Amino acid sequence: MYDLIIIGGGPGGVAAGVYAARKKMRTALVTGDFGGQSVVSAGIENWIGTKTISGFDLAKSLEEHLRAQKDIEIFTGELVTAVTKKEDGTFSMTTKSGKVLDAKNIILASGSRRKRLGIPGEDRLDGKGVVFCTTCDAPLFGGQDVAVVGGANSALESVLDLIPYAKKIYLLVRGDALKGDPVTQDKVKTHPQVEVVFGAVPQEITGDAFVNGIRYQDKGKVGTPDETKTLAVTGVFVEVGLLPNSDFVKALVKTEPYGHVVVDPATQQTSCPGIWAIGDVTDTLYKQNNISVGEGVKAALNVYDKVKLG
């Protein structure tokens, strides 16, 4: 029985782990890998104390810092799939590989995952031209026409990652304006290889063995009828936002309609005594690495207060 199990190895989970270990609570941290969603970022320029760092190097430094602590057990390559509350108020959790771990307290730092479009062709052609990691797969689309779906920072960055490789990049935006950093918006809008299509609602990704196009509804100007249009592309890069990884605790804690776990911002406590939540899985207003770290520290200290009082 652990005093504390931390679920997740992003910046928030690691921060909680370092603090919990230094307080000598009997702690375990369970994660698929380290670094959180930023791990695929080519350069993070707002990680405080470092001018620029790649997501990969950030992940390594987080892991190194955590592994330097003596009093923590670390399970990597693991995913928590279920959490139950027992009659005595402690928790039991099951991992993907079938491990069962028991704890008195939990810090949920499971972050979020990519939202999908939910249209025909998306699942069937996943990895066959439908791409969810642009930095990974952009070099495979050299000289080709591709579409990026989305209108905020991650979509804009995806376009920039593709510019050195793809011949033509269509950016399909559902609304009538781009969101995201103005500097990045300007780079995208003015680039000769990029065509931004506003009012475009994707309907289907087509192709047999591999993607050969995307069909979308063109909402056009107000007062004109919608039109269905098709683009011949071999790649569709989906960058339409994030969903919190809260499914496995929804029966225990209060969540808001999008699935974010509701927390008390003073302590990071959830509606379920014994469960704290931090970072992107919560209803915190800003999803940022630096903020997750602070929340992780806050939660670990609050858990310690409870454990110490017994």
Added chain:
Amino acid sequence: MSHVTIYSTPSCVYCKMAKEFFAKNGVQYEEFNVGSDLKAREDMVAKSHQLGVPVIDIDGNIVIGFDQKNLETLLGLGVK
């Protein structure tokens, strides 16, 4: 000793993770950059029927993505 091949791109972080995992466990591997090596890209697609990287071939067993548990099993490594 297993024969291990990884198909990767230079910008792919999961490829880096897989290679670090191999290095840490003393696994020798051959690497192809499918961003520039078109022949290797064809081989990768023929083996995995898809385009995403990394693709790892361990004695003919194909692993798509960095699936640590699966790699441990195929390489006969003890779980740490």
